[in-house]
Amino acid sequence: MNKQEMNKEDLPGLYVHVPFCKTKCPYCDFCSITDTSLVASWLEGVEREVIAWGREGFSTFDTLYIGGGTPSLLGKGEFEQLMGILRNGFSFAPDAEVTVEVNPDDVTPSLLSCYMALGINRLSVGVQSLQEEELRFLQRRHTAARAQRAIELIRSSGFDNFGVDLMYGFQGQTKKSWADSLDRVLSWAPPHLSCYQLTLSEGTPFGRLASEGKLRRCTEEQGRRFFTYTSNFLQDHGFAHYEVSNFAKREGLFSRHNQKYWQRTPYLGIGPAAHSFRYNQRWWNTGSVGDYCRLLREGRLPVAGQERLSPEQERLERLMLGFRTGKGVDIDDIIGRSSGREVLGRLSSSGIVRIEGKRVSPTLYGYLIADRLPLIFLN
Amino acid sequence: MKYIRNFSIIAHIDHGKSTLADRLIQYTNLVDERQFRDQILDTMDIERERGITIKSQTIDLPYMDSEGREFELNLIDTPGHVDFSYEVSRALASCEGVLLLVDASQGVEAQTLANLYAAMEHDLVIIPVINKIDLPVADVERVKLEIDHELGLDPDSAILCSAKEGTGIEDIFGAVIGRIPPPAGDPAKPLSALIFDAHYDPFRGTIVSCRIFDGTVRPGDTIRLMSNGTTYKVEEVGIFHLTREPGKELSAGMVGYVIAGIKTVSDTRIGDTITLDADPAPAPLPGFKEVKPVVFSSIYPIASDDYQSLLEALEKYKLNDASLVYQKDSSAALGQGFRCGFLGLLHLEIVQERLEREFDQSIIMTAPSVQYRFILSTDDVVTVDNPLYYPDPAKIKASEEPFIKAGILVPERYVGAVIKLCMERRGINSHLSYPTPGRVEVTFEMPLAEIIFDFYDKLKSITQGYGSFDYEITGYRESDLARLDILVNGEKVDALSILVHKERARDRAVTICERLKEEIPRQQFKIAIQGAIGGKIIARSTVSAFRKDVTAKCYGGDITRKRKLLEKQKKGKKRMRMVGNVEIPQSAFMAALKTDNE
Numbered sequence: 017m018n019k020q021e022m023n024k025e026d027l028p029g030l031y032v033h034v035p036f037c038k039t040k041c042p043y044c045d046f047c048s049i050t051d052t053s054l055v056a057s058w059l060e061g062v063e064r065e066v067i068a069w070g071r072e073g074f075s076t077f078d079t080l081y082i083g084g085g086t087p088s089l090l091g092k093g094e095f096e097q098l099m100g101i102l103r104n105g106f107s108f109a110p111d112a113e114v115t116v117e118v119n120p121d122d123v124t125p126s127l128l129s130c131y132m133a134l135g136i137n138r139l140s141v142g143v144q145s146l147q148e149e150e151l152r153f154l155q156r157r158h159t160a161a162r163a164q165r166a167i168e169l170i171r172s173s174g175f176d177n178f179g180v181d182l183m184y185g186f187q188g189q190t191k192k193s194w195a196d197s198l199d200r201v202l203s204w205a206p207p208h209l210s211c212y213q214l215t216l217s218e219g220t221p222f223g224r225l226a227s228e229g230k231l232r233r234c235t236e237e238q239g240r241r242f243f244t245y246t247s248n249f250l251q252d253h254g255f256a257h258y259e260v261s262n263f264a265k266r267e268g269l270f271s272r273h274n275q276k277y278w279q280r281t282p283y284l285g286i287g288p289a290a291h292s293f294r295y296n297q298r299w300w301n302t303g304s305v306g307d308y309c310r311l312l313r314e315g316r317l318p319v320a321g322q323e324r325l326s327p328e329q330e331r332l333e334r335l336m337l338g339f340r341t342g343k344g345v346d347i348d349d350i351i352g353r354s355s356g357r358e359v360l361g362r363l364s365s366s367g368i369v370r371i372e373g374k375r376v377s378p379t380l381y382g383y384l385i386a387d388r389l390p391l392i393f394l395n
Numbered sequence: 396m397k398y399i400r401n402f403s404i405i406a407h408i409d410h411g412k413s414t415l416a417d418r419l420i421q422y423t424n425l426v427d428e429r430q431f432r433d434q435i436l437d438t439m440d441i442e443r444e445r446g447i448t449i450k451s452q453t454i455d456l457p458y459m460d461s462e463g464r465e466f467e468l469n470l471i472d473t474p475g476h477v478d479f480s481y482e483v484s485r486a487l488a489s490c491e492g493v494l495l496l497v498d499a500s501q502g503v504e505a506q507t508l509a510n511l512y513a514a515m516e517h518d519l520v521i522i523p524v525i526n527k528i529d530l531p532v533a534d535v536e537r538v539k540l541e542i543d544h545e546l547g548l549d550p551d552s553a554i555l556c557s558a559k560e561g562t563g564i565e566d567i568f569g570a571v572i573g574r575i576p577p578p579a580g581d582p583a584k585p586l587s588a589l590i591f592d593a594h595y596d597p598f599r600g601t602i603v604s605c606r607i608f609d610g611t612v613r614p615g616d617t618i619r620l621m622s623n624g625t626t627y628k629v630e631e632v633g634i635f636h637l638t639r640e641p642g643k644e645l646s647a648g649m650v651g652y653v654i655a656g657i658k659t660v661s662d663t664r665i666g667d668t669i670t671l672d673a674d675p676a677p678a679p680l681p682g683f684k685e686v687k688p689v690v691f692s693s694i695y696p697i698a699s700d701d702y703q704s705l706l707e708a709l710e711k712y713k714l715n716d717a718s719l720v721y722q723k724d725s726s727a728a729l730g731q732g733f734r735c736g737f738l739g740l741l742h743l744e745i746v747q748e749r750l751e752r753e754f755d756q757s758i759i760m761t762a763p764s765v766q767y768r769f770i771l772s773t774d775d776v777v778t779v780d781n782p783l784y785y786p787d788p789a790k791i792k793a794s795e796e797p798f799i800k801a802g803i804l805v806p807e808r809y810v811g812a813v814i815k816l817c818m819e820r821r822g823i824n825s826h827l828s829y830p831t832p833g834r835v836e837v838t839f840e841m842p843l844a845e846i847i848f849d850f851y852d853k854l855k856s857i858t859q860g861y862g863s864f865d866y867e868i869t870g871y872r873e874s875d876l877a878r879l880d881i882l883v884n885g886e887k888v889d890a891l892s893i894l895v896h897k898e899r900a901r902d903r904a905v906t907i908c909e910r911l912k913e914e915i916p917r918q919q920f921k922i923a924i925q926g927a928i929g930g931k932i933i934a935r936s937t938v939s940a941f942r943k944d945v946t947a948k949c950y951g952g953d954i955t956r957k958r959k960l961l962e963k964q965k966k967g968k969k970r971m972r973m974v975g976n977v978e979i980p981q982s983a984f985m986a987a988l989k990t991d992n993e
Binding site: 031212213214215236237239240243260261277283285290291292293298300323329332333336337340359362363366368383384385386387388390391392394 | 918919920941942943944945946947948952953954955957958961962964965968976
């Protein structure tokens with residue numbers, strides 16, 4: 017790695033949370049509301065927040081990720097306004113990765129040309145499934161055909177870099193239907209794929225149904241089969257399995273922004289419920305859109321909580337995040353402790369991790385139990 | 396001397412001994428109301444919480460009767476539990492009389508009987524006291540009948556009282572003065588004093604509690620402990636008034652303390668005789684014996700680097716508890732630790748709890764064991780209390796284990812269940828007697844090993860709390876023994892090995908394997924748990940591996956939530972020990988101690 021790249025790596029990422037959706041998906045536990053009348057005051061809040069953090073020393077970013085919620089719900093004017101606020105307050109590296117999350121239902125040639133004109137160079141498309149029944153079960157707005165159409169439009173508008181989000185492990189899905197969805201997505205030759213196992217979170221409609229026994233949870237064994245199939249299948253088709261749930265055609269196509277989370281590069285989160293990290297501090301914004309707007313109007317930061325990490329916590333984070341990625345963790349973080357080397361030897365001989373130079377990275381089996389790995393080394 | 400009375404209160408657990416002691420103390424105005432607290436003689440937290448007395452306490456109660464005569468009434472409070480029966484017997488030997496306390500609703504219980512026999516052995520005057528007469532369920536007439544039939548005492552001599560409400564206290568003082576004789580003895584004879592207790596004081600060393608039978612002891616005297624001939628120079632003598640009150644001398648008939656630069660309580664022996672080095676008594680007082688531990692278990696620090704700290708804690712603990720014995724022990728699974736001997740299971744629990752609470756130690760204890768005897772083919776006899784040292788079975792000619800005689804008093808309707816329990820625990824030679832209508836005394840001969848686990852808990856549960864239990868060790872008997880080993884992923888966890896009767900081996904093995912299966916958390920590989928005798932596997936269970944343990948998303952930069960979850964899990968890990976490549980939680984070692992699943 018040359019010096020220039022080092023510096024680029026060190027630039028922080030910027031996340032902007034758009035907390036609006038047309039309809040709420042029953043499994044989603046992110047901050048989002050359907051009342052779009054608040055868009056204007058949210059935009060005002062974003063502007064104030066951007067200015068405030070600009071004063072706190074945030075200036076240049078090399079990734080921007082506009083997520084939600086449903087950012088593609090914003091009208092062209094609103095989106096232009098948002099980008100204007102960001103570009104006024106901050107500067108971006110010339111080759112910055114600029115991603116927007118889009119719902120296939122919202123994708124139109126005019127929206128795409130607007131994005132293109134505003135410098136968006138990467139799209140993340142929430143396809144989730146290509147089975148009509150499954151899409152209805154997940155209460156998605158779009159159909160499989162609409163998703164297909166969205167991808168065609170994205171391609172023809174000149175967006176070469178995009179990612180597709182898919183979901184597995186929910187009631188009604190079969191290995192066959194999942195394989196079919198994967199097959200069809202691969203026919204689009206996407207540069208990037210995210211395949212998430214559905215998490216049934218408390219406080220979501222699905223979570224409630226599951227706790228009432230009205231919705232079946234995916235068993236551990238089923239989860240393992242989906243996961244293994246997905247990884248093997250995608251790797252056979254030339255994808256790198258570079259994070260537990262993420263795949264890309266080559267290293268240049270890895271999500272640079274998301275990697276900042278896993279590599280503990282600084283990032284600033286703007287918008288309700290957004291999280292930030294700089295030096296050894298983490299802080300997060302209020303999850304209430306109303307409070308967010310009000311606090312900023314009152315000239316205050318919308319920060320709801322913060323913490324300063326101890327060296328021990330930082331090490332735990334390095335292990336916990338590192339074992340989620342193909343890059344793995346630094347061997348020194350593992351064997352500094354008494355029994356580390358012995359444990360490492362055992363894990364490597366049982367095919368859970370592989371050791372390459374100073375890096376210890378998870379194998380496919382290691383990914384499967386990535387949440388256990390930090391604990392194994394924390395004796 | 397004729398104004399001295401030395402007495403003790405004996406009772407079944409929960410019959411109100413400490414409350415009565417409280418009332419007697421309050422009556423004499425020794426403490427003002429402000430300073431008073433319940434269970435005043437029980438100074439340890441654990442005593443107050445469990446409502447039991449572990450350590451003897453003595454208090455000298457000044458009392459003036461209606462004729463204006465001033466008495467010195469020495470109340471020697473004794474532990475109630477069978478584990479401490481030798482201490483109790485020495486305390487009783489220091490008295491001329493006892494108050495035998497019987498609960499007005501529960502009546503005579505097994506320990507009441509055992510206590511009565513102990514008091515009779517010492518020829519003490521026995522004053523029956525029926526306590527808790529204020530209870531709505533009190534049945535004084537029935538209890539009087541039991542005192543007559545079961546204890547063989549004159550029911551009309553019983554004093555009725557409610558220690559809680561303070562009624563009948565005056566009658567008790569009257570009886571102590573009127574019925575208990577003053578001590579005999581000659582202050583001019585050579586000193587002969589019985590040690591019945593010893594406490595450790597960080598500033599003064601050992602405070603020896605004793606009863607002077609003959610002679611006089613003063614500061615400056617050189618005393619000799621007759622069991623081992625060691626001599627000490629007396630620094631201070633005195634009596635107990637909640638706090639120590641120094642005096643000029645202690646002479647025949649008195650109960651008090653001696654401070655003589657004795658470093659630890661282990662340098663004294665309860666039951667030993669103190670005499671003067673210059674003018675010794677011709678013979679020690681009768682009844683001295685070395686107290687021997689009957690239950691053994693190993694203690695290991697949870698974190699192996701805490702060994703030194705555990706050693707220091709044990710040394711400190713031992714300063715005040717001579718009956719705990721320990722020596723270094725080491726286990727392949729748990730590293731450096733200590734093999735400890737206890738007077739019984741309650742004693743073991745007390746030591747465990749105090750080490751954890753007062754000395755802040757995190758420890759793992761292995762399954763308690765009794766002391767077995769093996770006669771080898773060479774005719775050598777080895778005693779083994781640690782499964783680690785079980786001899787090569789090929790060289791064992793015969794095995795023996797200690798037996799007890801258990802006495803259980805229960806209402807008639809529970810007899811069937813009690814007999815079943817005792818039979819399951821290898822009880823033999825049962826005998827039933829019917830001391831009063833509706834009540835049965837069941838006696839059984841049983842291996843001690845069968846009661847040291849959870850016998851008492853089981854008995855309480857099958858008799859809904861009505862069963863009471865007492866035992867004495869009777870001696871060794873031949874028994875068919877084997878060592879049950881527990882293997883985790885093929886590796887023997889020596890700290891989980893136990894010596895068992897062969898008949899019981901399979902049951903125990905199955906239970907332990909199932910218990911461990913519940914306690915050992917799943918790991919990234921399958922864990923096989925096996926119970927084996929010799930090379931033969933007799934029970935097994937499996938902890939399945941994690942098939943998948945990873946959350947799909949680490950999303951939107953919220954790293955905190957996930958890290959906090961891990962931190963919580965990490966805390967749980969602190970209480971685990973690695974055995975081979977398997978993490979075994981402390982709770983697993985504990986769980987393996989319990990015998991039944993119910």
